[in-house]
Amino acid sequence: MSDPMSAPILRFDGVSRDFSAQNGFFGRKRTMRAVDGVTLDIPRGKVTGVVGESGCGKSTLARLALHLLKPSIGHVYFEGNDLAGLKPAALRRQRRHMQMVFQDPYSSINPRFSIRDAVMEPFQVHGIRHTPAEGKERAARLLEMAGLDPQLAEHYPHQLSGGQKQRVGIARALALEPNLIVLDEPTASLDVSIQAQIIALLADLKSRLGLTYLFISHDLGLVRYFCDRIVVMYLGAAVEILPSTDAPHRHPYTRTLMESAFLPDPERRRAVTRLTGEIPSAFERPPGCAFATRCSFASGRCYAEKPVLLTTGRHAVACHHPLD
Ligand SMILES: Nc1ncnc2c1ncn2[C@@H]1O[C@H](COP(=O)(O)OP(=O)(O)O)[C@@H](O)[C@H]1O
Numbered sequence: 143m144s145d146p147m148s149a150p151i152l153r154f155d156g157v158s159r160d161f162s163a164q165n166g167f168f169g170r171k172r173t174m175r176a177v178d179g180v181t182l183d184i185p186r187g188k189v190t191g192v193v194g195e196s197g198c199g200k201s202t203l204a205r206l207a208l209h210l211l212k213p214s215i216g217h218v219y220f221e222g223n224d225l226a227g228l229k230p231a232a233l234r235r236q237r238r239h240m241q242m243v244f245q246d247p248y249s250s251i252n253p254r255f256s257i258r259d260a261v262m263e264p265f266q267v268h269g270i271r272h273t274p275a276e277g278k279e280r281a282a283r284l285l286e287m288a289g290l291d292p293q294l295a296e297h298y299p300h301q302l303s304g305g306q307k308q309r310v311g312i313a314r315a316l317a318l319e320p321n322l323i324v325l326d327e328p329t330a331s332l333d334v335s336i337q338a339q340i341i342a343l344l345a346d347l348k349s350r351l352g353l354t355y356l357f358i359s360h361d362l363g364l365v366r367y368f369c370d371r372i373v374v375m376y377l378g379a380a381v382e383i384l385p386s387t388d389a390p391h392r393h394p395y396t397r398t399l400m401e402s403a404f405l406p407d408p409e410r411r412r413a414v415t416r417l418t419g420e421i422p423s424a425f426e427r428p429p430g431c432a433f434a435t436r437c438s439f440a441s442g443r444c445y446a447e448k449p450v451l452l453t454t455g456r457h458a459v460a461c462h463h464p465l466d
Pocket residue numbers: 161162163176194195196197198199200201202203424
């Protein structure tokens with residue numbers, strides 16, 4: 143029998159998610175595909191990064207991971223269970239083990255709640271009761287784990303700095319002892335020095351608690367520093383999965399994206415890496431490769447036939463002419 147610990151904690155199997163939008167008040171309803179056929183394993187105990195430009199579907203993927211959104215097509219398996227197939231009670235039980243930290247901690251903390259109430263809310267949601275003394279103790283321990291002074295429990299969100307609020311968000315996420323935490327741009331709204339402290343905290347918690355992270359960011363430097371493997375998204379699709387941060391970039395989009403961030407010489411950076419051409423609309427997807435209009439390697443086949451994510455050689459890439 144295979145070792146259950148070696149099985150991925152989370153698996154996306156052909157997952158797409160559509161959204162409908164009305165064109166004006168009386169306009170026709172149009173459907174766009176925000177996530178497009180993602181098949182992806184999230185291995186246990188690792189940090190999997192998801193990168194891509196704004197609007198490429200990262201947050202939608204995050205919400206699909208936790209079943210906060212249902213797939214339009216495909217399945218999401220957490221610990222081997224298809225989340226869409228679970229009864230509400232079973233889904234609630236699974237949810238304890240998967241948590242999310244958002245970019246804007248304001249969005250997850252009720253401004254009228256004391257910090258203690260905010261940290262204890264996950265227990266309430268799951269019907270886990272504490273005596274007042276137990277609750278105090280629990281909240282204090284959670285705040286400490288997130289590197290906060292337990293005395294802050296009596297304070298209110300507006301009395302905290304951005305970094306402290308994000309630590310409260312992390313304390314909440316830890317409350318139910320999850321295995322998987324989805325971090326959706328957790329440091330994007332923080333100053334660089336605070337950002338580094340939060341990343342150090344996340345790294346420490348991961349090694350102490352054996353957590354798995356799905357780390358979403360448009361900050362390539364941060365992803366390269368913090369993640370074990372990197373999923374590159376373009377217009378809703380996973381176009382390349384880098385098995386390590388030093389793996390070669392085989393998809394033309396990955397190469398452009400990474401070079402624009404990391405070439406040391408700014409002159410060369412500008413010259414080599416400008417992304418030109420239109421991004422196709424997610425409402426009217428072209429039949430072939432979504433990157434073809436911006437790709438200097440595009441052939442006739444690229445405009446006609448959609449490339450699928452295939453593992454050739456060392457890792458998975460969705461391109462008809464992958465780079466060496
Ligand atoms: N609830 C929603 N209703 C309609 N469109 C949405 C909704 N959520 C996301 N979208 C659209 O889906 C696309 C992907 O969005 P998102 O996942 O937030 O991207 P990212 O996090 O990479 O910036 C965008 O075009 C966005 O406008």
